[in-house]
Amino acid sequence: MTEIRTPRLVLRRWLEDDLAPLSEIHADPVVMRRIGDGRPRSTEQTAGDIEAWEEEWDDEGFGVFAVELLGSGELAGAVGLYVAGTPDEVAGQVAIGWRLGRVFWGQGYASEAAHAALEFALQDRGLDRVVAVLRTNDRASAAVADKLGMQAESIVRHPVHGHDLTMFGIDLTQYQEW
Numbered sequence: 001m002t003e004i005r006t007p008r009l010v011l012r013r014w015l016e017d018d019l020a021p022l023s024e025i026h027a028d029p030v031v032m033r034r035i036g037d038g039r040p041r042s043t044e045q046t047a048g049d050i051e052a053w054e055e056e057w058d059d060e061g062f063g064v065f066a067v068e069l070l071g072s073g074e075l076a077g078a079v080g081l082y083v084a085g086t087p088d089e090v091a092g093q094v095a096i097g098w099r100l101g102r103v104f105w106g107q108g109y110a111s112e113a114a115h116a117a118l119e120f121a122l123q124d125r126g127l128d129r130v131v132a133v134l135r136t137n138d139r140a141s142a143a144v145a146d147k148l149g150m151q152a153e154s155i156v157r158h159p160v161h162g163h164d165l166t167m168f169g170i171d172l173t174q175y176q177e178w
Contacts, residue, residue, distance in 0.1 A: 011065035021075040025101040079113035129171040136164035149178035
């Protein structure tokens with residue numbers, strides 16, 4: 001089982017007990033406003049997300065981690081890797097993403113977990129490049145991408161939802177130099 005420990009977090013595969021706390025995070029419209037279509041997700045949709053993330057682990061050898069607070073064992077959210085499907089500019093590339101419950105914002109957890117996931121991608125899994133696809137107006141996520149050493153590369157329009165997305169990227173050489 002893949003597990004990464006940081007000073008304050010455990011990044012691990014998903015457990016059955018994670019569905020309820022992740023469903024609470026996904027039900028928060030403030031958390032979800034810049035993810036996907038911007039709408040909260042039901043428990044059934046959240047279960048489908050976890051199932052898809054676990055399948056990606058099985059198929060690709062990487063995926064989205066459950067992020068747990070080391071001290072309390074509380075589920076803080078989801079951070080990790082996925083193969084991007086859209087937009088066309090990044091389709092097929094490995095992307096990194098993060099979403100944490102609102103009570104965990106502003107404490108550096110997203111940056112800490114995303115850094116661990118990026119290191120996992122580039123060093124442990126031997127990937128040459130990782131991208132991030134973020135809503136252009138999402139300053140908090142852009143700050144996380146910046147802390148990871150990712151560079152904004154382009155702005156494109158989401159092919160289905162119509163909002164602007166900023167494409168960030170980092171390759172192994174940039175990561176090693178950073």
